Amino acid sequence: MTTRTYATPPGGLPPQSDLMTASTGKAVFTDAYAVIPRGTMTDIVLIALPYWGNTKVWVISRPMTGFSESFSHYVMEVGAGGGSGQPEVNPEAEAVLFVTKGELWLKIGEDIHRMGPGGYAYLPPGTDWSIENQGDMPAFFHWIRKRYDKVEGIDMPEVFVTNERDHAPHPMPGTEGKWSTTRFVDPLDVRHDMHVTIVTFEPGAVIPFMETHVMEHGLFILQGKGVYRLNQDWVEVEAGDYIWLRAFCPQACYAGGPEPFRYLLYKDVNRHMPLGL
Template sequence: MTYAFPLGGLPAQDVNPEGSAIFTDAYAVIPALTMRDIVTSLLPGWQDTRAWILARPMTGFAETFAQYAIELSPGGGSDTPEPDATAQAVLFVAKGHAQLNIDGQKHSLKPGSFAYLPAGITWSIQNTGQTPCGLHWLRKQYQAAPGLDAPDPVVLHDNDVPITMMPDTNGKWGTQRFLDPSDLRYDFHANIVTFQPGGRIPFAETHVMEHGLYVLQGTARYLLNTDWVDVGPGDFMWLRAFCPQACIATGDEPFRYLLYKDVNRHPKLSLT
């Protein structure tokens, strides 16, 4: 498996600056080519780490989550990574190696490792390798529900999670669900969706869930609202609620993306 991650650097001075980035009222596309050194941030509490912040809650757009790509230099990381005690998180390793400590229990992470971190736990992470470690980091405030306990931490690997094929797709479209979709303790899901070449979403999905989609591998034509957009490894798509979407995988390898969506909770009935 391959897992895309921002390359950084800076294009040469003879490169045409016209790009394929898109920002609309319904969706945004942040291409891999725009994720350069000059748009990274340093984060309080993190050492020898830089971050591409790809999504954050925005009034009138997508409001439930933040998504980062963070790169830890050898020895880099954090003993105090999360500044918000109400925030839960998912980490997915794209490159390199790291050690994750959850309430005193150590976990070795490698490319393809997935971790769910409930709100309020103590965790830390360090790059234990000799090369940079690239992590995708999703953050969302936890929305508790009456009668439901807080979820437990989860640490898995891509290889451990079977792919569930969508019905009537002849094996062309499937999803790896790292968190049990029937467990109502979780108020969001983070999945890897895979399309074989030629596979597609055969209708324009239109639904209440917000999405962050980071392309890990392969290429596709993606319908976003009324526009068909070509996407490939390292491109990020950010969708507000009810933005129509569909997909047709192109190329000769699987098209895979890391997907965020908010689920399993009643909508709030006020805007405050």
């Protein structure tokens, strides 16, 4: 069975003796993709959010021209006693929360869910939720947000809370299980306009062709290391790094090192393409 680990940002600041290229030299921002290495996720780039206490926030994607068009992606570190009773200020925002370290108490309506590493929650727009760290150690989670694209006659998805360990990975056809995807919703359920999954490659496994398709992608490397082909470039990535890919950016990869190469993946799905005026 795969031993799962979940990378978290290093925080703090590097010592003055560090070489710039040692931890951040692969950072790049292009028209087709961006790479944000784990070494850039230090305390100097933190922001604060309204109604959040004792919490660090790294923003690694946001809707803007020439970058992510659909998603905002936060990596959150919630200290002891921290959290929020009013976390979301946009009533049109849906979200996925994914816990990577520590424990968090997620309250949805009157129900309380204790979430540890691998914990996953889908929150449709308008959900009444709050979150708190009632423990003694910091807790980390990913907060992936998107404006829900409503379709007349189709209900919004329901809220649910689960854990990665409760979902068997789906092997990609013809790969003998070396490349698999852990899915939390049915990919054909058109109520959902985004998918947030976990992709796993066993050591040496590959995407042996250049994927080129319409979905915008965000990938946060949870475990291991690999080499990703992004447009015309090969980029080495490891646990804690983040990659963003624009729609139609060619992509492929192979896993390196002695452990599985795993990443949290999100993309926009199941909707007509918006047409210009």
